[in-house]
Amino acid sequence: MTAPASDVILQRMMALHPKVIDLTLDRVWCLLAALGHPERALPPVIHIAGTNGKGSTQAMIRAGLEAAGKTVHAYTSPHLARFHERIRLAGELISEDALSAVLDDCYAANDGHPITYFEITTVAALLAFSRTPADYTLLEVGLGGRLDATNVIDTPALTIITPVSIDHQQFLGETLEEIAGEKAGILKRGVPCVVGPQEEAGLAVIEAHAARLGAPLLVHGQHWHVWEERGRLIFQDETGLLDLPLPNLIGAHQVQNAGAALAALRALGYGETACEAAVTRAQWPARLQRLRHGPLVEAAGTAELWLDGGHNPAAGAALAEALTRLSPRPLHLICGMLNTKDIAGYLRPLAAAAQTLTAVSIPGEANTLPAETTAEAAQAAGLPATTADTVHEAVEKITAAAPNARILICGSLYLAGNVLRENG
CATH class of the missing domain: 3.40.1190.10 (Mur-like, catalytic domain)
Known part of the structure; x- marks a missing residue:
């Protein structure tokens, strides 16, 4: 095309x-x-x-x-x-x-x-x-x-x-x-x-x-x-x-x-x-947005799939607070961030709310943090972490172990945009 x-x-x-x-x-x-x-x-x-x-x-x-x-x-x-x-x-x-x-x-x-x-x-x-x-x-x-x-x-x-x-x-x-x-x-x-x-x-x-x-x-x-x-x-x-x-x-x-x-x-x-x-009536995508359609949602099965583009410590704190307002479900993060961001400050408030983090690199972004670096930062914050090559792979890994999870894809507006494009 x-x-x-x-x-x-x-x-x-x-x-x-x-x-x-x-x-x-x-x-x-x-x-x-x-x-x-x-x-x-x-x-x-x-x-x-x-x-x-x-x-x-x-x-x-x-x-x-x-x-x-x-x-x-x-x-x-x-x-x-x-x-x-x-x-x-x-x-x-x-x-x-x-x-x-x-x-x-x-x-x-x-x-x-x-x-x-x-x-x-x-x-x-x-x-x-x-x-x-x-x-x-x-x-x-x-x-x-x-x-x-x-x-x-x-x-x-x-x-x-x-x-x-x-x-x-x-x-x-x-x-x-x-x-x-x-x-x-x-x-x-x-x-x-x-x-x-x-x-x-x-x-x-x-x-x-x-x-x-x-x-x-x-x-x-x-x-x-x-x-x-x-x-x-x-x-x-x-x-x-x-x-x-x-x-x-x-x-x-x-x-x-x-x-x-x-x-x-x-x-x-x-x-x-x-x-x-x-x-x-305000509409603003990728701000704690529930995804309801598309290939990623199908891969999630019975798990909930959410998306947020916040990327600094204040956004991490606001996101952690907002998650407490949702109905109780085990929370698992899929996170990708840029290397210009304070990843420790962002993850600190979220670590107490989540059970695991699966780290990904942001596709097509020269300044992405490697997934391994994000996983290390999560571990340092006390959050068990692994890596995945893609968001789709991460969703499948999480739902295989926790089919009724709440999955939050987070850490970057660039990652959020990639998810919205790929998910249709």
């Missing part, structure tokens, strides 16, 4: 810069200028940074806005199965023709100059958004914030910073304060910012940055509160109290993400209809 035109262009774009990540905005500004500054022609922008919860929060805001009858562009990364998932035009995934057109235009305008894959594809998303009418644009930061390719909007309608924790230290800094400073780089003078739950040190940095810019903050625990009570989600801010269903996305951390989404919707002037849709 012939590869889609967009795949060919994307492959060509990967050769434009020797590094995958090289944080600066200079190349982005040059390409935007060559294209006539499409970033100045976008519908009102909601810009979202943070370490964990960006995608879930964006999905909830989009569900709320669409329930209120608004059309919404959305940009997210990385994709799971197909690049098209990164760009949603007025509520629909970008078509192959539209994607190929903006990629071609960006490649031609760049004229062979060095630019990273993420930078040029982000510009392509902005170009697509500028060409299609909508009511809002949701932009999710790729890495950090201050020097991220999405940080080119002079005056967004709103910014959001979800919980900040230690991740990507090689690019963002070794301390929580340094990383929070990079995330706070999306703040703009006079533009309100919704701030999700933060550690005290990170919040102090965000507050200081906002004070310098005169950016009003709507901070969790100060200006808005969210909690679970008797199987309901309760949200309160100065506008009043909302009594809503729990989020359809599973886990206590999704209650906190919902709080940020609700605070954003209220700041934009939306009421209870939009807020209820935000928590009940």
